[in-house]
Amino acid sequence: MDLSYSEKYRTLQNEVRAFIGLHKDASPKAVGVRRKPDAKMLEWQRLLVEKGYAARTIPRQFGGFGAEPDVMEAAIIAEEFSKAGIAAGIMSQGISMLVPTLIEVGTEAQRESFIGPTIRGEIIWCQGYSEPGAGSDLANVQTKGVLEGEHFVVNGQKIWTSSAHYADWMFLLCRTEPDKPKHQGLSYLLLSMKTPGIDVRPLRTMTGKATFNEVFFTDVRVPAHQIVMGRGDGWAVANTTLKYERMMLGDANKFMHRVHRIRELMETTRIDGVRLIDMPEWRDRLVRLQGEVMASKYHQMRLLTEAAKGIDAGLKRLVVKLYGTEMGYRLSGLAVDVYGAAGLAFDPHDDMDGGTDDDATAWHTDHMYDLGLIIGGGSSQIQKNIISERGLGMPREPKAALQATTKS
Template sequence: MDLEYGPEYQDFTKEVESFCEKYKGLSFTDGSNNPLGSSGGSDGPQMSRSEWQKTLIENGYFARSVPKEYGGYGGEADILKSRIIAAEFSKSNTPGAMGGQGIDMLVPTLLEMGTEEQKQTYIKPTLHGEMIWCQGYSEPNAGSDLASLQTKGDLVGDEWVINGQKIWTSTAQYSQMCFCLVRTEPDAPKHAGISYLLIPMDSSGIEIRPLVDMTLKAGFNEVFFTDVKIPAGNIVGKRGEGWAVANATLGHERGSLAPPDATMNRVNMLMHLMKEETLDGKPLIEHPIYRDRLMQIQGKVLAQQSHALRLLSAKLNPGADVKIGKMIQKLTGTELRHELEGLAIDVMGEIGTLYEDSPHLKNDGTWQFIYMYFLGLIIGGGTSQIQKNIIAERGLGMPKEPKVEEA
């Protein structure tokens, strides 16, 4: 056990610290229009989000290991440096790089499986925040059983003609492009009949309908495709390989949905709230029942933080057995965050139910919002029940449910 990073990294930490100091209070000229990044401060330098994105890349604080020719920094992948960057940015409240499905999922997929032309065309504008992507995976009848998706693509001449419907498509209304799973080989077995296509969202025949979720925000959309035509070359991998292409990055999304450091920040915020808010004249924290529940959750989050260190170390030192350790992240991380946000509502009692712009609202209503939002994350990206199947079958080697013969 050695939790020190070493002198090289201490220097690097100082470097990042002074960078953050330089851009303290940064605000964006394009304001909060962009849904994918934080909103920034108010009394520091100003620039557009895309300029900020480029600044981060130039300094190696974003897209660090993406080659220069595709618009990245062109450095070595360094897990500890990435962690230091994240920690320092979070500590100093410096806005991080934009995220989103293009950056988090499409770019790694193209780097691994894209053609040279695709890499040249898409990666740079995506990293610079000039090309936003949405993910066209789920369909009304293909949720947990994603591979049964039915949106179809026919190759007619040198074009794909796409018909069907996608759902749970976040950011579709802002997106220039969609990476989409489409059934192109109807006669092949279900997993082998899917292709991974890149669809410009301004193609004719695309209709986007906002889908309002229980938080009363339109966090998702339904996207309808009617005879949408795209060039035959807009495919990643070969025909019928789409399932494998998509799976190359799906695990990545799952692991990052509920990082324990963010959950611990919320624990600390809740502890602060419980010292401020009173019940019968006594701060909430002095009510043993609430205090004990807070401590229970703090223990769980500490366990997950330690676990994250173990997984980090496994990345640095290949060979460590963390197979199950990785599989549990999505399940345990999202469930714990939901539980924590729910505790905040419980300790506030009736006040915890206030929402939107109500008088007496605490912390901008984030507790109630995130409590509901995380129910969405518990379901999305593979439900908790699907996660348990994965842990049991792939992690513990338990037998699969027998397949039901189709009638």
């Protein structure tokens, strides 16, 4: 057990700190809102890529920094930006998911066209996966792509498409081989959101914000060469992409920060003149959550150590999504309880109008959003299937359900 960084990592840490110190005031703040990057953000992103604090491991030939993958370096950079509260570059599914996928399985032409502009923030992507009938059962995608001459003609509907209202391009999972079994009938297409026949409709969630969209396709013509890998390979490509999504580790510092924000809130909130922090029943809830956050924090350090050695952490990694999202929901739930009746005035601003929510509204919004995180990205129930089957070796679901073909 040695919790200090070696010389190499201390040097990087000092470099990042010096960079942040130099640029802190002029840099964009780390905020949760998603919108099309403005000129300031694009300039910031260009600087981060140049220094290797964004697109660090993308090869130089595609416009990246070209460093060898090193999870410890990635963690140090993320931690320093997180501590300073400034934006660690453009967070997008294009950069985190599509770019590594193209590097792994894209054609030379696709890499040339898309990787550079994507990591510079000039192309924003949205992910066309989920459908009303294909959520946890993603392979049940029904949106059709029919090859007519040099084009796939796409018809159907996607849902939960965040950033579709400002994205330039989409990576789309659709069914091009309806006669093949469920998992073998899918293809993975790249298409411009300016293609005629695409209708994006905002989807207002319970948070009062429209962070998601529904996307409708009516005879949308996608050039046939914009397929990634071949016809029927879509499920394999989508799984490559999801692998990169799953590699993104949770941020334990964010949870510890929440614990201390709630403590401050308990010190200033009173019931009949008594501070909540002085009431054992309130304090105990917070300290109990602090213990859970500590377990999560050290667990992440353990995972990081194993990842740096190239060890597949197995069960330890599989539990992270379930543990983190359930814990995050309880944390924001405590904050909402501390506000109590005084926090029931609810006035959320939409991400697009640029306004800022008051603290109580923000906690209520976070609490509901945290519930969304439990549901999205593989719901808690799906996680429990994965943990018990892949982590504990318990029997898989009956094969009939997996192999059912989907013709409709």
